[in-house]
Amino acid sequence: MTSSQQTPDPHGHSHGHSHSHGPAAPVSQHLRKVIAAVLIPFATAVVVGLAVLWPGGAPAHERTGVGFDRQTQQGEVVKIEKVDCKDVNAAQVPPTGDTTTPEGREAQRAQTGDCVKATVEVKTGKDKGRRFVEVVQPDAPRQFHVKQGVVVAYAPDAPRDLQYSVTDVDRTVPMAVLAGIFALAVILVGRLRGLMALVALVISFAVLTLFILPAILQGSNPLIVAIVGASAIMLIALYLCHGLTARTSVAVLGTLISLLLIGLLGSLFIGWASLTGNTDDNTGLIHGLFPEIDMSGLLLAGVIIGSLGVLDDVTVTQTSAVWELRQADPTMGPRALYRAGIRIGRDHIASVVNTLVLAYAGAALPLLLLFTIAESSVGTVATSELVAEEIVRTLVGSIGLVASVPVTTALAALVVSADRPGSPEGAGPG
Numbered sequence: 001m002t003s004s005q006q007t008p009d010p011h012g013h014s015h016g017h018s019h020s021h022g023p024a025a026p027v028s029q030h031l032r033k034v035i036a037a038v039l040i041p042f043a044t045a046v047v048v049g050l051a052v053l054w055p056g057g058a059p060a061h062e063r064t065g066v067g068f069d070r071q072t073q074q075g076e077v078v079k080i081e082k083v084d085c086k087d088v089n090a091a092q093v094p095p096t097g098d099t100t101t102p103e104g105r106e107a108q109r110a111q112t113g114d115c116v117k118a119t120v121e122v123k124t125g126k127d128k129g130r131r132f133v134e135v136v137q138p139d140a141p142r143q144f145h146v147k148q149g150v151v152v153a154y155a156p157d158a159p160r161d162l163q164y165s166v167t168d169v170d171r172t173v174p175m176a177v178l179a180g181i182f183a184l185a186v187i188l189v190g191r192l193r194g195l196m197a198l199v200a201l202v203i204s205f206a207v208l209t210l211f212i213l214p215a216i217l218q219g220s221n222p223l224i225v226a227i228v229g230a231s232a233i234m235l236i237a238l239y240l241c242h243g244l245t246a247r248t249s250v251a252v253l254g255t256l257i258s259l260l261l262i263g264l265l266g267s268l269f270i271g272w273a274s275l276t277g278n279t280d281d282n283t284g285l286i287h288g289l290f291p292e293i294d295m296s297g298l299l300l301a302g303v304i305i306g307s308l309g310v311l312d313d314v315t316v317t318q319t320s321a322v323w324e325l326r327q328a329d330p331t332m333g334p335r336a337l338y339r340a341g342i343r344i345g346r347d348h349i350a351s352v353v354n355t356l357v358l359a360y361a362g363a364a365l366p367l368l369l370l371f372t373i374a375e376s377s378v379g380t381v382a383t384s385e386l387v388a389e390e391i392v393r394t395l396v397g398s399i400g401l402v403a404s405v406p407v408t409t410a411l412a413a414l415v416v417s418a419d420r421p422g423s424p425e426g427a428g429p430g
Contacts, residue, residue, distance in 0.1 A: 280386070
């Protein structure tokens with residue numbers, strides 16, 4: 001009888017109708033069919049979108065011969081010696097500038113003092129073992145030391161003495177060590193689920209680098225590409241990490257609805273605020289190399305992809321909270337579950353929105369510092385396109401996050417309460 005299934009029993013955990021343990025409470029076969037009827041067409045549409053938009057061939061700038069990508073090799077600093085900057089500058093560029101102006105005096109100071117002459121040896125490629133000299137001014141932001149790994153660029157059309165130059169420091173080892181520490185921490189704490197999260201992370205980067213970026217470069221609509229790519233990442237990551245269950249399916253639906261809201265709001269306000277998406281050297285270079293790319297669409301695509309990771313966290317947390325509340329008290333109906341779940345969501349959303357705002361502020365910190373130095377008014381700063389882009393990105397993403405809490409909580413409360421075997425709310429459909 002139903003009453004005997006609701007009575008606590010120290011041995012009841014071995015029966016299929018018990019709610020005392022298990023990763024997720026079961027839902028009825030009918031409700032699973034309803035969820036599948038919604039998600040299977042959606043997943044099919046994503047697969048079709050991937051197939052239709054999947055990029056092929058070389059990027060346009062390679063076909064037209066624009067030399068944006070230079071050949072790079074690994075190098076190592078083998079010798080350091082100090083030389084007089086006057087001698088170096090006299091041999092390279094004659095002193096220029098009016099010393100009566102601050103700019104001229106700064107240029108003069110840059111041409112005096114001790115410069116560093118670094119001898120660099122190429123470690124990879126056809127010219128392995130070849131050495132060249134790189135001169136570093138005393139006020140340069142990057143200084144070299146012996147045995148330091150560097151990235152060198154090769155320009156085959158330049159004179160032999162100028163074919164190689166240092167472009168950056170080789171950060172392979174510290175970045176690999178940091179990634180290893182991160183992976184180890186995730187696996188130690190998360191165990192199998194942590195391992196699956198790492199696998200999902202690798203797949204997400206694969207979708208980004210193999211599909212989203214090349215498809216945009218080939219001229220596909222950035223918004224459509226972002227929607228298809230983000231949906232693929234969402235389906236793979238959520239089901240891989242949390243299993244093919246009704247609980248995960250509810251989180252997927254909540255995430256999808258929130259992404260659609262973010263897309264609509266982003267499209268509305270990016271157009272209304274006349275944001276071009278072309279505001280710095282990087283976007284200017286992209287527009288110059290690929291003028292056919294819709295930069296405002298690229299901005300909206302970035303908003304959608306950037307919001308996805310935090311949305312996953314919110315929707316999965318809310319769904320799990322509702323499921324756990326139901327298992328703790330099987331007598332709770334959908335309204336009670338919603339009220340309890342939304343209280344948890346309010347605490348969660350307050351911290352998540354703050355995190356999102358601070359993350360964008362941290363990324364734009366140098367820009368905000370420049371405005372502070374210029375003593376611009378708050379209104380001028382907020383409405384300038386550089387800052388307005390970040391404000392729209394932050395607020396649109398935050399609205400989607402806020403909306404995901406009641407939407408996902410309501411979906412979870414309805415699903416977990418309907419057609420539940422052995423529950424008082426079993427009078428649902430079917």
